Structures are given as C-alpha cells and as structure tokens.
Amino acid sequence: MLEKETIKFEKTVIVGIVTQNQNEEKLTEYLDELEFLTFTAGGEVVKRFSQKMERPNPKTFLGTGKMDEISHYVKEHDITTVIFDDELSPSQQKNISKILVECKVLDRTNLILDIFAQRAETSYARTQVELAQCQYLLPRLSGMWTHLERQKGGIGMRGPGETEIETDRRIVRDRISLLKEKIKVIDKQMSVQRGNRGAMVRVALVGYTNVGKSTLMNVISKSEVFVENKLFATLDTTVRKVVIKNLPFLLSDTVGFIRKLPTQLVDSFKSTLDEVREADLLLHVVDISHPDFEEHIASVNQILQDIKSGDKPTIMVFNKIDAYKHLTIDHDDLITEKTSKHYTLEEWKSTWMSKMGEDKALFISAVNKENFEEFREKVYEAVREIHITRFPYNKFLYPDYHEAPDEKEVSEE
Known part of the structure; x- marks a missing residue:
C-alpha cells in the first residue's frame, strides 16, 4: 500500500x-x-x-x-x-x-x-540503447538546446572556430562511433558464444511485446525470467537448455516487437535479433485476448521479413486463451454484421489451423498451463524433425539405433 x-x-x-x-x-x-x-x-x-x-x-x-x-x-x-x-x-x-x-x-x-533506457539491465543492453538514443538525438540537437544556436562572441572567441552546436554534434558523432565499436566487440563475443553451443537445435520465442513470451519461457524451461504486465519487460535475450522426451534443444526469449518500432532500435539491437536470425525454429507467440492481435501478427511478420527471417519454420502459439472474451451477438439480428471481432475461440482455431496447418497453430494458456501437453508434443515433433536432418542416427530418436546399417562407420567418424 x-x-x-x-x-x-x-x-x-x-x-x-x-x-x-x-x-x-x-x-x-x-x-x-x-x-x-x-x-x-x-x-x-x-x-x-x-x-x-x-x-x-x-x-x-x-x-x-x-x-x-x-x-x-x-x-x-x-x-x-x-x-x-x-x-x-x-x-x-x-x-x-x-x-x-x-x-x-x-x-x-x-x-x-x-x-528501453529504463529497462536496460546489462552493460550490453545499456550500450545498445545509448547508441539508439544518440542516433535519434543527433539531428535534434539544435531544437533541444536553443542557446547553442548562437556562436559566442567576445574575448577569445573571435575568428575561425566551431559553434557550440557543431561542437556538440561532433561530440555525439564521436560517441556514436565509440558505441558502435563497443557493440562490434560484444557482437563478436556473442557470436563465439552462439558458436560454442554446438549443433543443438535452436528455438526462438518471438512476438509482439507483452504477449507472454517470458511466462512461456519460464514454464517450458522451469527458469525464472523476469515477467511483468508492462511493455518491453525483457530486453536482454535469455537462452536456456530445454529437454523434452530426452531431446535437448536451446530456447531463447527475445525482445518484444511493436508497431512503428524505431529504426534506431532495430539497428542497435542487431545482435539480440541475431538470436532470431540463427534460430532453426520460431515460436511466434500471440496474445489472442488482445483485440488487435491480427495486426500484431502482421507487425511481427514485417519485422521478421526486415531481418531476413520471414521464411523460417514457424509455429503460431496463441496464448492467453483464458483471458479471451468474444462478443456475444444475436444471430437473428439482421442489423449486426458479424466480423472477425465476434469470432468464438473455436472459430479462430478453425481459421488459423486451416491457414497454417493443424500442426502449425496452437492455442494455450501459459499461466494456467492449459493445452500445455499438446504444446510440448508439437514443439517436440518440430524440433525432432530438424534434429533428424542434422543427426541421421540418434539413439534418442530411433529406438532401433543399433540396427542402423552404417552405425560402425558413423561411430568411427
């Protein structure tokens, strides 16, 4: 209180x-x-x-x-x-x-x-945000400090030299260059870290901000990722090792997207988005209880196209079915025209399952773990499919692994 x-x-x-x-x-x-x-x-x-x-x-x-x-x-x-x-x-x-x-x-x-500046917890996130802020600030310097528009006169200020506004612009440009170099170094380190994870299948949670990605991450991986009912609760990518039916894979929780996402943020959060670029499978989490969820889907898909990740294998995970409320309408009322905003949950299921395929659309509640076993099974099947192409002979996937004709040759390699 x-x-x-x-x-x-x-x-x-x-x-x-x-x-x-x-x-x-x-x-x-x-x-x-x-x-x-x-x-x-x-x-x-x-x-x-x-x-x-x-x-x-x-x-x-x-x-x-x-x-x-x-x-x-x-x-x-x-x-x-x-x-x-x-x-x-x-x-x-x-x-x-x-x-x-x-x-x-x-x-x-x-x-x-x-x-983003409020939410940045790690040194890397703070560096990314500061770079975006400097890029936004640079063309606006003259409007933010009007006293910098006039060049000072008087003793020691005559002759050639920079105006204060030019000096400030140079300082900001130098800071941008420094931050870019700092991010390059961290990007290399993170690239090495991703390389050191081996050939495990990588799964990334993507979606609009505040759709429940971190909650889902906690339930799947049994970890404690920060969760709050506010926008952009997660800025830093969290990666956890998850095992379903003896099949291990890496799951990453990424920063949420939003409509009209500033281009400065897309540029400065390049390395964070690399987790999405390098993922083998995307779990596109959607808050189906939000009235504009279809537009959220379109916004996320556009950003995925922008970062060249729009063609990756994707499972649509419609979350928060417990909070979904559909409008009840009188079907005998000829004045009311039924639109998508009047759909029941079952109608949305049939719509998206026919659009994506039954194995590519899931409806769950991460908070209540509703339909969670079905979710785990679908994710397992998708990861298994990718895993088979990478490791043709795997005893976790093939009970008759010892009968594989080339087992000796494979094991010697």
Missing part, C-alpha cells in the same frame, strides 16, 4: 491525427497502445487530442488552432509532458517546443527509447 502512495506519475496528454491512411478506429488503437507505453514509462494520460488532416503539418504536426487548444489545456492543468503518436521531424519538435514551453515534447520513438 505504501509503494502505491510513493509512485508519482507525470501528468501527460497524448496526440494523434486521423488521415486518409489512418481512420478514427485505427487512431484509437494506436492511442490505446501509446497510453500503455506512457504508463510503462511512468506517465498518467489525462487527455487525448486528435485532429483530422490530409497529412501532418510540416511545421507543427497539427493545425494552429489545435496547437493553441493543447497549449491552453497544458497551462490550465499543469501538464508536464505532451507525447505525439508519430515520429516528429527535428523542425516540428523545435517549433512545437516553442509553443508548449511549459512542458516536455516527446514523440513515440522518444518514448520507446526512454522505456
């Missing part, structure tokens, strides 16, 4: 726009996610602002009238932070900061970077 009283959330408003490519329903979904991101970062959203526009205003993202409305609200309600759902250009952020002088102005990318 005392802990709740000591937590102080920043009063925040969030902002988005309705465009030709993003209708009101889609904006609501994005702002819901942005509000969860804000909560994860330590903010409390007290109001949402939106505006219909053909395209964002190149100067202030929103129209003048809407910006004035936000400015008045910020002053009257002591708002400390305004967060925009889309990434702001350096000039937009600079111009908006001049209007909203009383508070911090952030965009979605900045917010995600801040959450």
Whole structure:
C-alpha cells in the first residue's frame, strides 16, 4: 500500500491525427497502445487530442488552432509532458517546443527509447540503447538546446572556430562511433558464444511485446525470467537448455516487437535479433485476448521479413486463451454484421489451423498451463524433425539405433 502512495506519475496528454491512411478506429488503437507505453514509462494520460488532416503539418504536426487548444489545456492543468503518436521531424519538435514551453515534447520513438533506457539491465543492453538514443538525438540537437544556436562572441572567441552546436554534434558523432565499436566487440563475443553451443537445435520465442513470451519461457524451461504486465519487460535475450522426451534443444526469449518500432532500435539491437536470425525454429507467440492481435501478427511478420527471417519454420502459439472474451451477438439480428471481432475461440482455431496447418497453430494458456501437453508434443515433433536432418542416427530418436546399417562407420567418424 505504501509503494502505491510513493509512485508519482507525470501528468501527460497524448496526440494523434486521423488521415486518409489512418481512420478514427485505427487512431484509437494506436492511442490505446501509446497510453500503455506512457504508463510503462511512468506517465498518467489525462487527455487525448486528435485532429483530422490530409497529412501532418510540416511545421507543427497539427493545425494552429489545435496547437493553441493543447497549449491552453497544458497551462490550465499543469501538464508536464505532451507525447505525439508519430515520429516528429527535428523542425516540428523545435517549433512545437516553442509553443508548449511549459512542458516536455516527446514523440513515440522518444518514448520507446526512454522505456528501453529504463529497462536496460546489462552493460550490453545499456550500450545498445545509448547508441539508439544518440542516433535519434543527433539531428535534434539544435531544437533541444536553443542557446547553442548562437556562436559566442567576445574575448577569445573571435575568428575561425566551431559553434557550440557543431561542437556538440561532433561530440555525439564521436560517441556514436565509440558505441558502435563497443557493440562490434560484444557482437563478436556473442557470436563465439552462439558458436560454442554446438549443433543443438535452436528455438526462438518471438512476438509482439507483452504477449507472454517470458511466462512461456519460464514454464517450458522451469527458469525464472523476469515477467511483468508492462511493455518491453525483457530486453536482454535469455537462452536456456530445454529437454523434452530426452531431446535437448536451446530456447531463447527475445525482445518484444511493436508497431512503428524505431529504426534506431532495430539497428542497435542487431545482435539480440541475431538470436532470431540463427534460430532453426520460431515460436511466434500471440496474445489472442488482445483485440488487435491480427495486426500484431502482421507487425511481427514485417519485422521478421526486415531481418531476413520471414521464411523460417514457424509455429503460431496463441496464448492467453483464458483471458479471451468474444462478443456475444444475436444471430437473428439482421442489423449486426458479424466480423472477425465476434469470432468464438473455436472459430479462430478453425481459421488459423486451416491457414497454417493443424500442426502449425496452437492455442494455450501459459499461466494456467492449459493445452500445455499438446504444446510440448508439437514443439517436440518440430524440433525432432530438424534434429533428424542434422543427426541421421540418434539413439534418442530411433529406438532401433543399433540396427542402423552404417552405425560402425558413423561411430568411427
């Protein structure tokens, strides 16, 4: 009880726009996610602002009238932070900061970077996050510190030389180079570690953030990976050795993906994503209780394509079936049109099993271990199939191993 009283959330408003490519329903979904991101970062959203526009205003993202409305609200309600759902250009952020002088102005990318900075536990994760932050910061230096725009004059400052803003840019560029070199060294070390794991089959848990990957990891491997109902609870990849029916394989839990994932993070978390690239099998975990889970699947698949891992063998694991609630509709009501949002769990099963194949779609609850034996069996069969191609004669997979015609030749090798 005392802990709740000591937590102080920043009063925040969030902002988005309705465009030709993003209708009101889609904006609501994005702002819901942005509000969860804000909560994860330590903010409390007290109001949402939106505006219909053909395209964002190149100067202030929103129209003048809407910006004035936000400015008045910020002053009257002591708002400390305004967060925009889309990434702001350096000039937009600079111009908006001049209007909203009383508070911090952030965009979605900045917010995600801040959450990553909070969550980074290891030296490697902190290095990756700092690199992404520096790459984001570099083009925005002039807008963040307006006093750096003017070159100082007076004694000792005349003649050729750098302006303060150029000096700061050079410092940030040097820092980026240093961090990249540091990451290269760690990447080599991690590559060696992956190489030292031998020829064991590698399985990677992938999926949208907060879908239950770490919970599933704990249940399968009987380990204690950090779990929390917040976004990006896991940043560092955790690898565990798992054995099912005497068949060992390596299971890795990776960082969760998200819509509009900043490109800086994809670049700086290259080595973490290498666990996905080098995996033999992907377990794509989905929170089926989330109303936008199909869009989450599409976002994850797009990122997998971007990192050239979209064609790997994959099992879709629909998690949180215990939390799934479908809308009950009156089938006699001719006005109500039944859409995918009204599907029962059985209808989703038939949909995805026909789309992926019965052996490629699973429906479980990691928390309640519901359908968990079926999950273990499917994973075992998939790993076994890969294992057979790698080790044609294996006594764990073939009870009649001793009868293999080339056993002597194989064992001598």
